[in-house]
Amino acid sequence: MAGSETNARDPDALIRRAGVRGNPDFDQHFLVDDRVLDRLPGYLPADADTSHVLEVGAGTGALTDRLLAVADRVTAIERDPELAAFLREEFADAIDEGQLTIVEGDALDVDLPAFTASVSNLPYGISSEIAFRLLPTGRPLVLMFQQEFGERMAADAGEDEYGRLSVTAGHYADIEVAETVPREAFDPQPRVESAVVQTTPRDPDYSVPDDEFFMSFLKAVFTQRRKTMRNAVRNTAHISGLGEPDAVVKAADEDLMSRRAGTVTPAEFAQLATLAYDVGDPGGY
Known part of the structure; x- marks a missing residue:
């Protein structure tokens, strides 16, 4: 210096x-x-x-x-x-x-x-x-x-x-x-x-399949932070770009989907976003 x-x-x-x-x-x-x-x-x-x-x-x-x-x-x-x-x-x-x-x-x-x-x-x-x-x-x-x-x-x-x-x-x-x-x-x-x-x-202690999709997924579910994750995922497909939100809810951990976004850790969001990317038909990603 x-x-x-x-x-x-x-x-x-x-x-x-x-x-x-x-x-x-x-x-x-x-x-x-x-x-x-x-x-x-x-x-x-x-x-x-x-x-x-x-x-x-x-x-x-x-x-x-x-x-x-x-x-x-x-x-x-x-x-x-x-x-x-x-x-x-x-x-x-x-x-x-x-x-x-x-x-x-x-x-x-x-x-x-x-x-x-x-x-x-x-x-x-x-x-x-x-x-x-x-x-x-x-x-x-x-x-x-x-x-x-x-x-x-x-x-x-x-x-x-x-x-x-x-x-x-x-x-x-x-x-x-x-x-x-x-x-x-x-x-x-x-x-x-x-x-x-x-x-x-630093690099996060988790991985996501696509940064842009991860950010869109976060934006979507946090618009309904007072809802359960189950309802937030279903109600915000127009924001996240998911074609099959119900498939994500069905495949995801039931306890996680019963919680609200404000209690979900970044690593859990990453895990859910990866699942959504795999089974939720995210158009454009």
Whole structure:
């Protein structure tokens, strides 16, 4: 790792130099708490490859500055043209030295670089879409979400927060809430508390015949999470694409089909999805 945090830029001063005010309507909530900013890069695993760190939603560059202190190279994505121009000016030296690349555009549309890790204060309105663009890359991530979203990502079967998000995120990585962040850490303040989420990539301890079908199957049954799995599978064939849902119910374990989705573990979902793939006539997969 290169550099240190001792001369980190002041986040409030960056906002003043940029001459901007965060706009909640555009998901602009600048992280201004120095202590949180300083901690974020440290949530990457100790053995993480920081040769090329990706930041999504760079804003005025307070986190960018901290990442430059620990990474060999940083790519920062910012969709606001005014902020992207400010970043290019503020960090001109790092850009000239080849340590920083500013990508102006929407993180859902731009081509992502071959990054080795990501540390980002995500725009909350598209945080789910961005997370599921990053998770399949198999890189360690440190991402800021709304607290409720982060807790749902990290939840285990049987917990109130457990749901489709928990299973799909956990398909790609171990998920942990590293810390909660109060609204006062941002300018302007969001309406809700936030959470820093660590994701450590790993292969799941189960196998599925087709990732796309597995995700569609999860989406289907969780739309009826208050129903038994038996009824959820039957009632959501139009979502999962199953041509023969009754064949799945007949072949599946009776005890499992009597439970509700919120109590079914990822491995049990994988087993059921494999059965559904084999006997349920999943069209298009």
